[in-house]
Amino acid sequence: MIWRSASFEDIRRYDGLPLTSEHRPPCSFGSAAIPPNSAEIAYWSGETGARWATFNEQLDRTFAPLSGAGLRCANVGPGQALLDIGSGCGATLLDLAEAVGPAGTVTGVDVSPPMLALAEQRARSRGLGNVRCILADAATHPFDAAAFDVVFSRFGVMFFDDPAGALANVRRSLRPDGRLIFVCWRGLAVNPWFSVPADAVRPYLAPQPPPDPDAPGPLAFADPNRVCRILEGADFADVRFDEFDARLRLGDRRSATQLLTHIGPAARLLALADDGARAEAERALEHALTAHESNGEVWLGAGVWIVSARPKRGAAIALDDGADAD
Numbered sequence: 001m002i003w004r005s006a007s008f009e010d011i012r013r014y015d016g017l018p019l020t021s022e023h024r025p026p027c028s029f030g031s032a033a034i035p036p037n038s039a040e041i042a043y044w045s046g047e048t049g050a051r052w053a054t055f056n057e058q059l060d061r062t063f064a065p066l067s068g069a070g071l072r073c074a075n076v077g078p079g080q081a082l083l084d085i086g087s088g089c090g091a092t093l094l095d096l097a098e099a100v101g102p103a104g105t106v107t108g109v110d111v112s113p114p115m116l117a118l119a120e121q122r123a124r125s126r127g128l129g130n131v132r133c134i135l136a137d138a139a140t141h142p143f144d145a146a147a148f149d150v151v152f153s154r155f156g157v158m159f160f161d162d163p164a165g166a167l168a169n170v171r172r173s174l175r176p177d178g179r180l181i182f183v184c185w186r187g188l189a190v191n192p193w194f195s196v197p198a199d200a201v202r203p204y205l206a207p208q209p210p211p212d213p214d215a216p217g218p219l220a221f222a223d224p225n226r227v228c229r230i231l232e233g234a235d236f237a238d239v240r241f242d243e244f245d246a247r248l249r250l251g252d253r254r255s256a257t258q259l260l261t262h263i264g265p266a267a268r269l270l271a272l273a274d275d276g277a278r279a280e281a282e283r284a285l286e287h288a289l290t291a292h293e294s295n296g297e298v299w300l301g302a303g304v305w306i307v308s309a310r311p312k313r314g315a316a317i318a319l320d321d322g323a324d325a326d
């Protein structure tokens, strides 16, 4: 596993992009206003959320090195009040709850009922009385102002239609000296865990238009310059990116194939296929994984950013303050 660090200034120099605020207007299509994040909320509330709950144990094992890296960066301690955004089935929620101990609290917010239900059940069965779960859109939920010491997320912040607006909402829930820390995927080139399965199934499916790199989705925060602009737009400062690479252990070939055909980009592609094409594509995926086996297990590389930031000094905490400042 490799750590490399780049400061905000390094990234600013990297391609000279001006760091202007980015505030996309609320989503509207024609004259009919569609509630923000509708597509992703529907996606995570239904079949996909249920699949994450089913594959929860395998996913937790697979992502463990990535959580570990994010949690080490967060370095939370006893007594703190934390928020976990897109807390899913609770992997990091539970680790955070143990780290803050009974004097601290951890709030998980998520839009997916099946994932949140599993998180609550796991917290109960571990006897963690300091965990609270909220079924809500983190972009718009009226969190108490200045309530949290740390806002954390593992792969839960890339799904907002208006990421700067959503993160501004989250920022208001942070104490002025609080910290935001999230783990997000870097690009496809450093994530064979995405590209190997997707490349294996693609030939069997109807051609798809190239994805919009800025659209909500797992890779929406791959570009650090974009993430900087978003965080600046949300009134964060002291933005820092740490690169972390790991080899993900996916289990034996059969269980790796099962996981990758149900979760992740190959699964998103397979959802568009008819039964015949799907069966062929799944066989091709399983075959492609043979090249990545070692001692009977499949290993695929993954690369993430661990991004940290602090509220900009003097940033508005209440929504009304923000409105007044305009």
Ligand SMILES: C[S@@+](CC[C@H](N)C(=O)[O-])C[C@H]1O[C@@H](n2cnc3c(N)ncnc32)[C@H](O)[C@@H]1O
Pocket (backbone or CB within 6 Å): 037, 040, 041, 044, 045, 085, 086, 087, 088, 089, 090, 091, 109, 110, 111, 112, 115, 136, 137, 138, 139, 153, 154, 155, 156, 157, 159, 160
């Ligand atoms: C890739 S999963 C990550 C789950 C969990 N953090 C983990 O690492 O296992 C993304 C999570 O973000 C949640 N999510 C997506 N949009 C959200 C929103 N607007 N507000 C809160 N949660 C959201 C999904 O329901 C899902 O649980």
